[in-house]
Amino acid sequence: MGKINFAFYSMIFLASIAIADKPTAEEENLYNECDKGNGKYSSCTKLIEILSKKCDGGDMIGCSDLGYILGPKLGMREASITPYGKSCKAGIAESCFALGTQDIGLRGNIKKAVMNYTIACEKYSERLEEERIFKLKSCALKVALENCLRDEEEHDPVKCALEAFKEITDKYNANSTKE
Template sequence: MGKINFVFYSMIFLVSVAMAGKPTAEEENLYNECDKGNGKYSSCTKLIEILSKKCDSGDMIGCSDLGYILGPKLGMREASITPYEKSCKAGIAESCFALGTQDIGLRGNIKKAVINYTTACEKFTDQKKLFKLRSCALKVALENCLRDEEEHDPVKCAIEAFEEITDKYNANSTKE
């Protein structure tokens, strides 16, 4: 599980950087203080407050960013699910990918992971080709894990597939 958590956090960080719109100067400052630690937990709580308001007002990138701050940044992975779900339902591919990863590593719900990776596969554009390919490959691999669930543990199969696909695409991304 340690490797899947590391991979999850690394990928979500990269996705968050790639998807981030133009944050306000205050948000950027709060994010940097929260991200770097520096004893500035108050920066994290203020950032959560700002992103929560954005999410509640219908800003789906704000919801996705909130999920990222709550989950990978602060370790509140269960709390990150609601904003990720909201933004995934709105078609934010990065949130769907994050949910798929949590469905495997946190909840062990492979059927739900397939749904979320399917959405991510459909919603990622060619500008984020590696994430699109990874999402599509995970969807197929997890469907195969579910087909054979009477013969083996689908969660174990899913974790192994996730690690294998992540390793494959991480190796490919360093060549590009």
């Protein structure tokens, strides 16, 4: 799931730049230094500080970006849940998708994943091809996970959810690379 998540979360951050107020030159610089690795952990730390202030101030795209930097970038997945949760409650589809992914892989909470994928399915627009694909993935995951929960007497719902996630992600990734 690592490569898939990296591509997804990179898309989140870049999409949020387009949606939100234009980031400052400092934020773009910090993101690039943090993103490229370059041994610039201090850039990640400074970026977290800036995004935390934005998130605390009610900037839900800032919360989504903070979740991305904490989770996929720095591997602090548990710490990313709070900002992702805050922005998902505000209807940021990317955050809801990210939470659904963590609900499956990190927490094994399939019922919560269904809720988050439901919101993502409803909130993703179809104006860009990438958003359309994530909308389709979210809707497909919602249905697949509901089926996993329906059969929990006979099957492990977490194992079923992990298999469904892989199958659906592979399907949509293969389709998006053909187009």
